[in-house]
Amino acid sequence: MASTTRRPKPPNDALARMIDKCAGASHKSLAHRVNQLAVEAGLTTTYTHTSIANWCRRGMVPDWPVPRLLAQAIGERLGRPVQLAEIGMADAQTPDAAVGLDFPRDPADAVRAATSFWSSVNRRDFLTGSSFAVASFTTPVTRWLVSPADDRADHRGGARVGQADLDELRAAADEARRWDSKYGGGSWKANSVTDCLQHRAAPLLSGTFSDDVGRELFSVTAELSRLAGWTAFDVGQHEVAQRHFIQALRLARAGGDVQLGCYVLTTMAMQALLRGFPNEAIDMTQGAFARASGRAAPRVLAFTKLIEARAHARDDNAKAAASALAASELLLDRARDRVDEPAWIDFYHHARLSADAAEVFRDLQKPKESLAWNAQAAAxxxxxxxxxxxxxxxxxxxxxxxxxxxxxxxxxxxxxxxxxxxxxxxxxxxxxxxxxxxxxxxxxxxxxxxxxxxxxxxxxxxx
Structure with missing residues (x-):
């Protein structure tokens, strides 16, 4: 019988070139950073400089999600997002690739998409994704801008949903916001939001409710999904955060809550700009502002203008950044009476604008203006x-x-x-x-x- 010989894989020259571009980055330091990112994603890995050498010289590809973690580690060194293709690992695939990225037109399909995502999001193989694809926002953003509110929100199904159920979800959202602000997205209390979505919100969405109750149910569930996305984003789980944001935007539309949709879209823009896509963030904030004008509270619109200003600063456009900041300040002046404002926007006030303006001008390399704005921010x-x-x-x-x-x-x-x-x-x-x-x-x-x-x-x- 003729013997067969396994042909060795060619060296991964693309990965070697990308590492060479990282001035001062040794194989040892990259392996150490990959191990750190793995811990943040709930994994335990023990990669060394030899592992990096094998990936380069022998063309070996580590198990998922390590290719994504490696791309992130190299991206941190280069100061920009790095795609899998750039490190010669474009064929590495993530499980559940499409779960949570859907933005169905039909409300019933939207509920099914969201609950399917929530049932999978706590699986470790899904949570480890830490990449971010701004293109995944294209369809959700387009469909929300075309139609930010569904016509009806009533449903006939299981147990009747009442005010006590809604109050419980709102209390969960309020508590999660407090814990996230104090302890960060990695706190156990903040992470309990995903459990609330799966075990409390999902069954309610399959229940029986009137149009009025349904709109409130969809809105508070959208708020919880946005919070889950924010806490995931805060700890570096960018892919799962992106999917939570998409579901939050769809649920806000199901509830006819245009100002919450505006806020969710603004949060999505913030993720985009902080992941290295300021131009896309500008488009998203400007679209959110235009669609929600006249339908959202001034404070909500003011926050959208703030994030637009931050995106312009990351794009090194000082004039546009200053204009957006001025618009945000004018809207805050109109919001002083706090009439008909949602609770989730109460954090944004003039002191917060001043603090963020300090960041805007730091990004623009204008330290004098940055420090002047900081002096106006309250302690x-x-x-x-x-x-x-x-x-x-x-x-x-x-x-x-x-x-x-x-x-x-x-x-x-x-x-x-x-x-x-x-x-x-x-x-x-x-x-x-x-x-x-x-x-x-x-x-x-x-x-x-x-x-x-x-x-x-x-x-x-x-x-």
Whole structure:
């Protein structure tokens, strides 16, 4: 019998080239970062520099979702999103590839799509996806802009849904928001939102309810789905976050809640801009604003303009960013009486605008304007908004570094680490990474070396 010989796979030259572009990134440091990302996704891996070498030289492909984690680790080094094709692993496939990405036109189909997603989202093989594809937003955004509200929301099915059921879901959403702000998206209480969606909201959506009750049911469920997406996004689970946002947008449409749909779409835009797609974020915020004008409270529209400003800043368009900020401020002035405002937008006020404006001008490399806006922002209490305080310290610290004030930049950076070491939020750590990058001119300073060692040991941030 003739013997057969397994042909070795060719080297993965694409991966090797991408690693070469990461100045100073060793195989050891990349393996360490992949292991960190795996832990965040609920996995335990023990990759080493030898693993990276095998993927490059022998063309080996690790099990899913490691290709996505590797692309993310390289993207962090390059400062931009990296696709699987760029690292020679385009054929790596994720299970349940389409679950949660549907935006059905029919409300009944929308309920089935959402509940199918919720039943799968807690499976470990699905949760590990950490990539983000902005193209997946195209159909949902288009269909919501065409028709942001369904005609009817009544349903005849199982047990009758009553006000007590709605109150329970609203209480769950309120509690999740508080815990997320204080402890970050990785807290056990924030993550319980997905269980609430699967075990409480899903059965109610199959029940019997009138049009009025149905609209409120769909709206509060959309709010819960947006919260689940936000907490997933906060801990770096970008793919699952994206799917929660899509379902939230569809459920807001089912409830005829245009202003909640506007808020969800604005949140989706925020994810897009923070994942490196500012132009798409601009389109999404401008579309949300145009569609919801006259149908949403001024404070809701003001927040949409704020995120538009942040997207323009990431796109390095200072004039457009300043214009959007001014529009947001004018809308906030109109919202002072807080009449007919949803509870989920009560966080946005002039102090929050000032704090975000500091980030806008930091992104525009205008430290003087950034620090001036920060001076207008009210002091925030760490016990209430722990994550936000830590991120703001890192933002302002970076602005001081842009202004060549090393001492103040380091002082604020250390304060940020004090706070963020207690918060489970990969998004917050991105702000520390940005501060770390701004320290480049002072790498030889002893105090800078101490800070770099501290963020490596306490936060797991590579130098």
């Amino acid at each position: 925030m209490q760490p016990g209430v908004f722990t994550r936000s305080v830590g991120m703001r310290l890192a933002i302002v610290g970076t602005a001081h570094l842009q202004a060549a004030d090393l001492d103040q930049g380091l002082a604020l950076g250390n304060q940020a680490v004090d706070i963020l070491a207690r918060v489970q939020s990969s998004r917050a750590l991105d702000y520390v990474r940005e501060l770390n990058a701004a320290l480049a001119p002072w790498r030889r300073e002893p105090a800078v070396r101490d800070f770099v060692h501290r963020i490596r040991s306490e936060l797991g941030i590579a130098a």
